[in-house]
Amino acid sequence: MAIEIDNAAFERCVREYGGAVYRVAWAYSLSRDASDDVFQETFMALWRSGKPFADEEHVRRWLLRVAAYKSKDSLRSASRRLRRDAPLDEAIEGSLAAPADPEADEEVWSLVAKLPEDMRAAVVMHYCEGYSTEEIADACGCAHATVRTRLLRARRKLEKMLGEVRPCRNSSTG
Amino acid sequence: MQEFIDRLKAANDRIGPDERLVQSVLKAAEAPAPEDATAANARTPRFRAVSRRGFCAAAAAAALAAVGLGALHVAPALASTRLARPRIVLRDGYVDSVGFEDGRVVVGIRADFSCVDAADRDVAVSVPESGPLALEYEDGTGGDRLEFPAGGSMRGTILIGTDATDEERELLLDGDQPMQYRKLYECLVAADGAEIVVEAEGLRPTAYELRTSHIESWRHLRRKDTVGDFLYIDLVKS
Numbered sequence: 001m002a003i004e005i006d007n008a009a010f011e012r013c014v015r016e017y018g019g020a021v022y023r024v025a026w027a028y029s030l031s032r033d034a035s036d037d038v039f040q041e042t043f044m045a046l047w048r049s050g051k052p053f054a055d056e057e058h059v060r061r062w063l064l065r066v067a068a069y070k071s072k073d074s075l076r077s078a079s080r081r082l083r084r085d086a087p088l089d090e091a092i093e094g095s096l097a098a099p100a101d102p103e104a105d106e107e108v109w110s111l112v113a114k115l116p117e118d119m120r121a122a123v124v125m126h127y128c129e130g131y132s133t134e135e136i137a138d139a140c141g142c143a144h145a146t147v148r149t150r151l152l153r154a155r156r157k158l159e160k161m162l163g164e165v166r167p168c169r170n171s172s173t174g
Numbered sequence: 175m176q177e178f179i180d181r182l183k184a185a186n187d188r189i190g191p192d193e194r195l196v197q198s199v200l201k202a203a204e205a206p207a208p209e210d211a212t213a214a215n216a217r218t219p220r221f222r223a224v225s226r227r228g229f230c231a232a233a234a235a236a237a238l239a240a241v242g243l244g245a246l247h248v249a250p251a252l253a254s255t256r257l258a259r260p261r262i263v264l265r266d267g268y269v270d271s272v273g274f275e276d277g278r279v280v281v282g283i284r285a286d287f288s289c290v291d292a293a294d295r296d297v298a299v300s301v302p303e304s305g306p307l308a309l310e311y312e313d314g315t316g317g318d319r320l321e322f323p324a325g326g327s328m329r330g331t332i333l334i335g336t337d338a339t340d341e342e343r344e345l346l347l348d349g350d351q352p353m354q355y356r357k358l359y360e361c362l363v364a365a366d367g368a369e370i371v372v373e374a375e376g377l378r379p380t381a382y383e384l385r386t387s388h389i390e391s392w393r394h395l396r397r398k399d400t401v402g403d404f405l406y407i408d409l410v411k412s
Contacts, residue, residue, distance in 0.1 A: 011200055018199075022191045039191050043199045105185040112182060127179050128186035159175055 002052040003059060014043055017060055020129060021067045024139070027124035028071035028117050030109060038074055042067045064131075064139040068121070075117060111161050119154040122147055 003009055018039065025038035045066050046059075053059045112120055121140065125131045126147075131139070133147045140147070 014196060014199055018196055019190045023186060023189050026186075026189045035189075036191070036195055039195060040199055105188065108178070108181050108185045111178075124182070124186055128183045155175065158178060162175065162178055 002054060003056065004052050005046060005049065010043075010047055013046060013059060013063070017063050018043075020060075021063055023129060024064060024067040024121065024125065025071045025074075027121040028068070028075060030113050030120075034071070034074050038067055038070045041070050045070075061135070061138060064135070065141070068139045069141070071121070072117075111158065114161060115154055115157060118142075119150045119157070122150040123154045123158075126151055 005013070021042050022035055022039045025035040025042075029035055029038070042063060046063060053062065112123065115123065118140065122136055125136050125139070126133065133151070134144055136147045137144045
């Protein structure tokens with residue numbers, strides 16, 4: 001059944017897909033400001049689209065696609081780049097819902113931040129959000145094979161970085 | 175590796191929009207309904223050449239008119255929306271004119287200004303005789319004063335497809351006419367770095383620099399269209 005974006009449907013979409021949209025933006029930018037903007041702009045685009053959607057899946061995919069495009073656009077902006085260069089702890093501040101161990105989270109994001117943006121987004125969307133590679137390809141506007149390649153390379157890079165981190169830890173504790 | 179993925183997943187689960195941001199977006203839905211917004215935007219196709227000197231002017235005006243876009247307009251009317259950062263919102267703004275004058279692309283934007291800060295407070299726009307455009311709270315409490323948002327950027331939007339009439343949309347979306355996109359792209363590229371004069375009611379004209387270099391190719395424009403997305407063009411205060 002077609003879905004018209006009226007007030008009720010809009011609120012439901014914000015509630016239901018808001019987290020996913022925000023985390024896509026976060027995966028690209030690792031910046032609270034940029035994620036806030038992308039979140040806001042993505043849902044404004046939904047509100048202003050004025051078009052019916054075929055079904056829930058159509059809405060969800062459309063939102064992810066728009067969020068990914070807007071995230072990439074925001075990264076291209078020079079001003080956003082300046083903000084992205086802000087210290088990671090400052091960027092993360094306020095974006096986390098009471099992390100149990102803020103330092104552990106920061107360590108994780110610091111490693112992920114070393115991946116190129118597209119790789120980082122693919123990793124987060126696939127391993128954390130559970131999207132299939134087809135869904136990620138659709139959202140990012142690239143080929144399915146490209147996503148798989150990005151995931152493979154990201155894993156290799158992460159494994160290498162983790163291998164470099166662990167010996168240091170051992171030496172410091174031992 | 176799996177251990178790291180688990181930690182990443184746990185950290186990612188803690189990322190999300192705060193409730194204030196959600197509420198601010200929901201507020202936007204209390205403003206004009208999509209039909210009304212469309213009707214308001216229908217006022218935006220008001221491109222006219224201020225002057226047609228040189229190739230760029232003719233090309234820009236002709237291409238924009240030809241594809242029936244006519245919808246370069248400023249940020250949507252979301253005055254009630256809390257913005258992520260203090261930012262000027264142009265309420266009910268639209269492009270009044272576009273053209274080429276004395277070697278510059280000139281876009282006249284008519285708009286009512288409003289601004290809210292991160293705490294939802296209305297901020298008045300004051301225009302000093304000299305110096306940068308500055309903002310201050312309407313109630314004047316504490317002598318708070320905000321400088322024009324970092325970089326002084328404002329954002330114009332070209333709505334591709336979504337604002338066009340059915341006939342225009344057909345022309346725009348016709349896959350056999352990629353030249354429409356190419357023409358538009360060439361015009362936008364030619365206009366990169368151009369000075370934009372923003373003329374708002376009650377405010378002195380302010381110059382901005384148009385940034386279009388982030389538009390990679392005409393295919394970029396087309397891809398935007400396929401997702402019903404907006405293409406953003408940065409106007410940076412020069």
